[in-house]
Amino acid sequence: MTGRHRRSRVKDKQWITPHIVRITIDCGTDYRHTGTDSHVALYFYPPEARVPSEFAAANLSALHTFASPQVRRYTVQRYDSSHGTVDLDFVVHEPAGLASAWARDAVIGAELLWWGPTEAWHLPEQAQTLILIADETGLPAVASILRELAEGIKAYVIALVDDRSDESYLTPSLSVTGAGTRVTWIRRGPASGEPPAEFLRTLDGLADLLSGEPADTIALWSGTEFAEAGAVRRALLGSGGQLDKANTNVTSYWIHGQAQDARPDARNRRRNLDNRARYPDEATVHINPQSSSPVSCQSADETHW
Ligand SMILES: Cc1cc2nc3c(=O)[nH]c(=O)nc-3n(C[C@H](O)[C@H](O)[C@H](O)COP(=O)(O)OP(=O)(O)OC[C@H]3O[C@@H](n4cnc5c(N)ncnc54)[C@H](O)[C@@H]3O)c2cc1C
Known part of the structure; x- marks a missing residue:
């Protein structure tokens, strides 16, 4: 398993077609590209969740008892080892969902929390x-x-x-x-x-x-x-x-008519509020497209998601 939790910033944004936008994020020097259809899991926390400043597996398992992220999966369209970046191409569908709206509105410097990459599928050797x-x-x-x-x-x-x-x-x-x-x-x-x-x-x-x-x-x-x-x-x-x-x-x-995971229900909202008490001194992390303060990619311990 090669994936890790990572905290990145948007480095570039380009509309490739009228409905597909490319978001380039930094991925750090320890990123190991796994192949052609590897993908990543984007983590979207409820605004009231207090995400530990070190976005690491050990911290997150405690956090997830109180606040679950909504996860969306995206393909690593390209890995650029010379710049330490990956390109994610988002379909901006209508009505937009959590991830597509984030990508549509993201500005350079916006923060993204994610895990990846997964192992990729490899073309069988005998295939003609x-x-x-x-x-x-x-x-x-x-x-x-x-x-x-x-x-x-x-x-x-x-x-x-x-x-x-x-x-x-x-x-x-x-x-x-x-x-x-x-x-x-x-x-x-x-x-x-x-x-x-x-x-x-x-x-x-x-x-x-x-x-x-x-x-x-x-x-x-x-x-x-x-x-x-x-x-x-x-x-x-x-x-x-x-x-x-x-x-x-x-x-x-x-799936037509269905978000990729359930929206936070009343129970999750309760957990998120409880989480404030648990991490009173940690910075609250929002997925904030307006943010523009530059930070470099931070990765955390290897783990399963
Ligand atoms: C392994 C993997 C790799 C993927 N790679 C990519 C990728 O590289 N680029 C990419 O854009 N997507 C990719 N997807 C699909 C993407 O994860 C889903 O489309 C996801 O639901 C989008 O999240 P959202 O928050 O925008 O919408 P959600 O909140 O999940 O859904 C909201 C509503 O939008 C609808 N919806 C979701 N996707 C579409 C769509 N494409 N067209 C029309 N309606 C839609 C849902 O049915 C729902 O009604 C991948 C999925 C997997 C499993």
Whole structure:
């Protein structure tokens, strides 16, 4: 396990497409990049929580008895070892949630508490064909996988977007992959929580296309909304599908109509107030996009989250 708790500042902010914003944060010199789809857990504490000034595992386990953070997961789109920074690309959906609103409003110098990175998925060595299926939230991982794709591997990308203006997100990654990469863009249409018919047809077509290839040379990575992940599993891994489960990674990245974890309920609010008594001398840490005082990244003990 390579991840650690970290306290960072926003170093740069760039709108990559109309709905995807890149936030660059410092990650310190002890950050160990784990690969193409590694991700991090962002911690959002209730405003009344008093977070220990040393954001360390030992301190946090005591804190979490009283105040639980809301956690949101984001892909490390790029690690820059020369500057000690990581890029996180946030889809700014409407209505926005906790993390997307934070990213939309974040200013240079804003503070972020997080844990990471996780271990990443690695392309199986024998893979000759790679299927990548993503909606906007999976595109950062797809971009990082394409950037590091070995020559000679065929890649089929199926990408779902709400708005065609976000298709340009993949242009830089596609410019470095060979002619062996094919991308099919699918427009979702009005949000319904149901996979679009065109997506289901495309998956069936893909299953037919792959049926002639040896299963152990095909790898599948997918990061989409929950119902779409179900459709991917049914089409490519279910009774009709031919792929070898050992070479696949299908993840549900979000659920239509559901926040990534529960909002603080009355019991959690009670715990947060109790926490004031427990850490009376600690600075209160807010996730404050307006903050601009520069601090460098601080990491804490290795732990599980
Ligand atoms: C391993 C992993 C890696 C991920 N990497 C990324 C990444 O790199 N970039 C990224 O943007 N997301 C990524 N996600 C998805 C992201 O964590 C979720 O979209 C998360 O719910 C966003 O948090 P929020 O606070 O903005 O919204 P929440 O508070 O969780 O949700 C509020 C509302 O918004 C809806 N919602 C959530 N996401 C979307 C969306 N994309 N489009 C429309 N409605 C939505 C929910 O259904 C809910 O109704 C990743 C998820 C996982 C599990």
